[in-house]
Amino acid sequence: MTDHQVVAHPDAAVFAEFTELASDERIATAAAALERNGIRPLLAATGADARALVGSLLADGAEVYNNTSQTLEAIGVADDIERSGRYQPLRLRLYRMDREMQRRELRNLAASPDHVVGSVHALTEGGSLLIASASGSQLGPLVSGAGQVIFVIGAQKIVADVAAGMRRIYEYCYPLEDARARQAYGVPSGVNNILVINKVMTPGRITAIIVKERLGF
């Protein structure tokens, strides 16, 4: 689905519902559920702490793809990955490729990064992760293509269940992402693909850092 009409901004009630930080109790509930589902939960008090945690999880010289994420930009992780010189930033490598001659190389590299760092649009108290994407290119690596996945998740993204997560995507995230895409790329966004990760079969492959701060949307 791609909508060429500008999407209405979330109203006050929706905004309030999906920007409120989860309580410590709900964070603990979600973290415990993640662990049961094979996803390693880590807690960070601040964005700075989360940034340091990400740094500790990535070895020097690692090949890293940073997903498009307001969260990563806000806490400096996008900058660490793309500009610090510590890693091989896959995003920059893809961007410089010849878009006519290197399509195959682009597709192969983008599909299987060693590490992906990104965020989610909702984390349920039952330990499910929801990610929406306009292009869908980032979803395959999250499911199986990437060697390791690290999510940084502001605690305002914790919702009761998958249904609430879907509402968060359509009613709150989509309008904000649409506005961002129009400004950044000159095109509308769209809830074209949604990934729900309920459980993983390789425990530890995905790490979810829950931050007790409002980060991203």
Add this chain to the structure above:
Amino acid sequence: MSDRITPMSMFDYDARPATPGVVLVGTRASRGAYAIRDFLSRNGYPFEWVDAGQPDAVRAVLGVAEVEPSALPLCILPDGSRLPSATVEQVAAGLGMVAAPSRSEYDLTIVGAGPAGLAAAVNAASEGLRTVVVEAVAPGGQAGTTSMIENYLGFPNGISGSELATRATVQARRFGAELLLARSLVGVSADGAGYVTELSDGTLIHGRTVLFASGVEWRRLDVPGIDDLLGAGVYYGAGPSEALACTGSRVVVVGGGNSAGQAVVRFSRYARQVTLLVRGPDLGASMSQYLIDDLTAIPNVDVRVRTEVVGVEADDRLRAVTVRSGDSTEHVGLPADALFICIGGAPRSDGAEGIGLVTNDSGYLVTGSDIANDPRASWPLPREPLPLETNLPGIFAAGDVRCGSVKRCAAAIGEGSMAVALVHRRLAEVGGD
């Protein structure tokens, strides 16, 4: 609600850098701006090109609609700092690319980071040799600008030159090899049993052995007025930074080798029409058959054999190429927005002259048994020169710069790898740490 879809590739969306990159403001006809575009492109730095003649685009990045012409090209670095009248050297320094050597001495100094140099770096560093590579422009050499190498072993679907260079650079660094970029070689001088290599910024590198893998540069086309148009429609090499700018335009490529053929394939994806000019009677003598087959099958490619460039027409940039075909004396104008010259090669052996390395008449470095048989070489040791060794013990040559080498990427990689085994023998000979 509309169900219309905006076509978009992930290049424009999910691969776009999330953090500020380099912005370059300049004119298309500027040689300096082209030099920076080429440098950034070949070193893998994404950048945004802003045409100084487009006020809205200039205002979007600078807040004002015009830039003083004397300040062009203007480069904005990721940290926001601005470099007016920017040069490649300033941009390289501003991006933190100019590092000093970390060691006081190396086992092997490699001059050039093309396929031969990078292969040597990977092999030497992986075997524990303290290895440094110096490169004036960018890793990859001429092969790094190749759009797609389809006959390199192990890549049945081909691999682009830039991707091969990127992978090799990562591999060399992972084993601990150092790469010193953006400085050219000034010269090499004796230093005990080893050698000191001097770079253009005054950096001195002490190496127990040296490998010249400096490759070749494009041979100049001797046509009146052509040098004045460098960067303004005339380019040497495959010009990877210019491909997108050739969209819908008329491109002329000169040359009969694989580099020329690969450039034609690349530009045919963007340009309205690509004309390949070849001086010889056919392509078979110098181009791989798979490329000849590719060119034949591309509808917007026109191959003209027995044709040479005799002139150019231009105002502020190239507008047409004048050619002469066969035995005819008639000069014909060929409308052209860009001319890419991929002819032959001249060895990059300049820095080798001062220390007295023997070259052939064309400047290629003479090695191995050819040294033993060359009356100009006064070989000083009782043993014979090693196969890739020059007339100075401990200085080797590999790849395109070496006299007698096969001018193919795979052959250069083979020679670079082989050189490391010979370096070991030399190091064992001179002993010490």
